[in-house]
Amino acid sequence: MDTIRIYIINPVGEKFTIDADCNSENSIMDVVKEAGFDIGNCGGMALCASCHCIVESEHNLNQKSSEEEDMLDQLHNSTLESRLICQIPVKKEYDGIILKINND
Numbered sequence: 001m002d003t004i005r006i007y008i009i010n011p012v013g014e015k016f017t018i019d020a021d022c023n024s025e026n027s028i029m030d031v032v033k034e035a036g037f038d039i040g041n042c043g044g045m046a047l048c049a050s051c052h053c054i055v056e057s058e059h060n061l062n063q064k065s066s067e068e069e070d071m072l073d074q075l076h077n078s079t080l081e082s083r084l085i086c087q088i089p090v091k092k093e094y095d096g097i098i099l100k101i102n103n104d
């Protein structure tokens with residue numbers, strides 16, 4: 001089984017490590033939610049921003065859809081490194097990704 005490691009920093013700065021299977025259809029949001037984080041309220045439709053994270057690593061991620069761009073534009077705290085992690089698949093190239101949850 002191919003797994004990647006995902007590093008999560010919660011809103012108060014605590015760090016967590018999650019190992020995720022690359023061979024599933026899961027998004028990174030699915031994996032992080034399964035690990036017990038309170039995100040993913042819209043089920044991955046880019047509609048709620050509960051999965052808003054700042055990407056703190058240098059990964060070359062998939063392009064944002066216009067729906068994701070529109071949602072991020074509406075947030076008071078989005079940055080150039082912001083992503084909705086329900087829109088990011090679990091892929092081998094994303095091993096070691098560092099994500100800071102920013103959904104307040």
Ligand code: FES
Nearest residue numbers: 040042046049086
């Ligand atoms: S889960 Fe709702 S926007 Fe990502």
